[in-house]
Amino acid sequence: DIQMTQSPSSLSASVGDRVTITCRASQSIATYLNWYQQRPGKAPKLLIYAASSLQSEVPPRFSGSGSGTDFTLTISSLQPEDFATYYCQESYNTPESWTFGQGTKVEIQ
């Protein structure tokens, strides 16, 4: 099974900060990597698919990069509504299995 490891597990930041979250796969997954945002008490929301493609209606301050085993999610200028938990998810073995990272909680500093 593919393991997904996110870092950090949590971070504190201020409005306007640039934030970067890392996701590492235990084996190469090419660009089969998605990012989701989950606000407290809400369902997750797809932000980025295929490592770097922005889902429709997602603000351009969100961006993704990487391929193989190392990926990043960047928020260029953190907004109040961005305080949430972010998950990466591999879809390399679709449809047999999917794995999520453990999540990164972005908190207000």
Place this chain on the structure above:
Amino acid sequence: EVQLVESGGGLVQPGGSLRLSCAASGFTLSTFWMTWVRQAPGKGLEWVANIKQNGDEKYYVDSVRGRFTISRDNAQNSLFLQMNSLRAEDTALYYCARGDIFSGYYHAIDVWGQGTTVTVSS
């Protein structure tokens, strides 16, 4: 409006059974892979099961294989999860979700329900 609404959660004793349902609206269910994802209290997301558009392919995470069964009724726009031999570690919020294919290759979950809570406890 594209929407998924789960039901059927509740409190059940260890070893018991529960059947979750998910009503889909605003899109044609038969054209999408569907999935169940769960989230234990205070924990992260865990993929549970996938089912192909016509229901002839089903896949499960190891921890539920043999105990849970995913199914669908496209005519009724519904997805189901039959959960048997429930354990305390199955306690979670269960999300019904839609899988879409982007650029012809990349699968991602693009629509989520609000979830239904399953609590396994004596």
